[in-house]
């Protein structure tokens with residue numbers, strides 16, 4: 001059986017109470033998503049043992065807290081890395097010394113993460129001789145992440161690691177986080193209230209509302225559920241896990257198989273059969289009744305309307321099924337005028353015109 005992070009926490013704090021239980025796969029990135037004050041940081045602190053809620057906390061075979069057995073491991077005995085919004089580095093010691101500090105916190109025989117690999121993955125080789133005090137916010141955060149990883153954690157806790165960064169630094173650091181996700185086998189619990197960040201990074205999403213778990217599941221499903229707030233965001237999108245099928249040399253295109261269909265993308269520099277994760281924004285999908293063979297749009301996918309949700313007075317959000325598996329889902333944001341003019345309705349077969357596809361990793 002695959003490893004699982006099994007959490008159950010109950011805590012009362014005056015106006016706020018936390019009462020949440022969930023089991024998430026202990027691999028990839030699990031995002032704790034929800035509005036400010038819903039309890040995301042509190043959950044992370046409970047996992048770290050910094051907060052003592054009633055309940056239990058287990059990672060695979062390891063039990064860090066179990067009230068029934070009277071067990072509560074203190075924070076320093078839990079193999080976790082913690083990355084905060086503001087990196088807590090030694091400002092006037094070199095980056096190299098800061099990293100060494102992380103590495104020396106555990107005995108040599110317990111080290112499973114390679115210094116050179118982490119330095120390479122986070123692109124911090126040119127910074128090793130400098131002091132954090134002189135680095136940009138994004139550079140400091142990359143160093144803080146490297147230091148957390150060098151403690152060879154079994155679980156990495158990240159609390160809004162990009163929240164203090166400006167838009168440009170955020171954009172610069174995201175690809176590094178995506179690389180970590182692809183290269184390291186360390187599961188991550190990632191707190192964020194930014195739906196765009198969650199869509200880019202998460203494999204699994206836990207949606208928290210007022211201290212309760214509203215819903216949890218694989219990111220592709222959670223992002224396209226019309227009953228959840230993620231699908232109603234301006235940046236709402238579908239995630240599809242695909243594989244390279246073939247390259248078309250003549251036109252410089254690559255065919256990628258996704259659940260229930262295939263997409264033509266601008267040529268990707270990857271081998272046939274390599275995995276590709278793509279993201280398709282709801283605003284980039286329109287609906288046609290017939291296959292518009294005369295259109296310049298490259299990707300027109302047969303789809304079935306599953307459901308519709310009104311967005312304000314003029315727009316509607318349409319959930320589309322592509323193929324027959326639950327993973328083959330798309331969102332389309334169209335005008336209410338078009339919805340009515342084309343007499344669209346759930347169950348109907350249509351053609352989804354996909355104007356843009358972003359390759360995620």
Ligand SMILES: Nc1ncnc2c1ncn2[C@@H]1O[C@H](COP(=O)(O)OP(=O)(O)OP(=O)(O)O)[C@@H](O)[C@H]1O
Nearest residue numbers: 013015016034035036037038039040041042043193
């Ligand atoms: N030390 C504290 N003492 C009392 N109440 C607190 C304390 N820390 C947090 N809270 C309250 O507990 C609730 C949950 O806070 P928490 O920080 O976990 O939320 P969050 O979802 O992480 O929010 P944000 O996204 O703003 O960081 C909030 O109502 C907050 O006001």
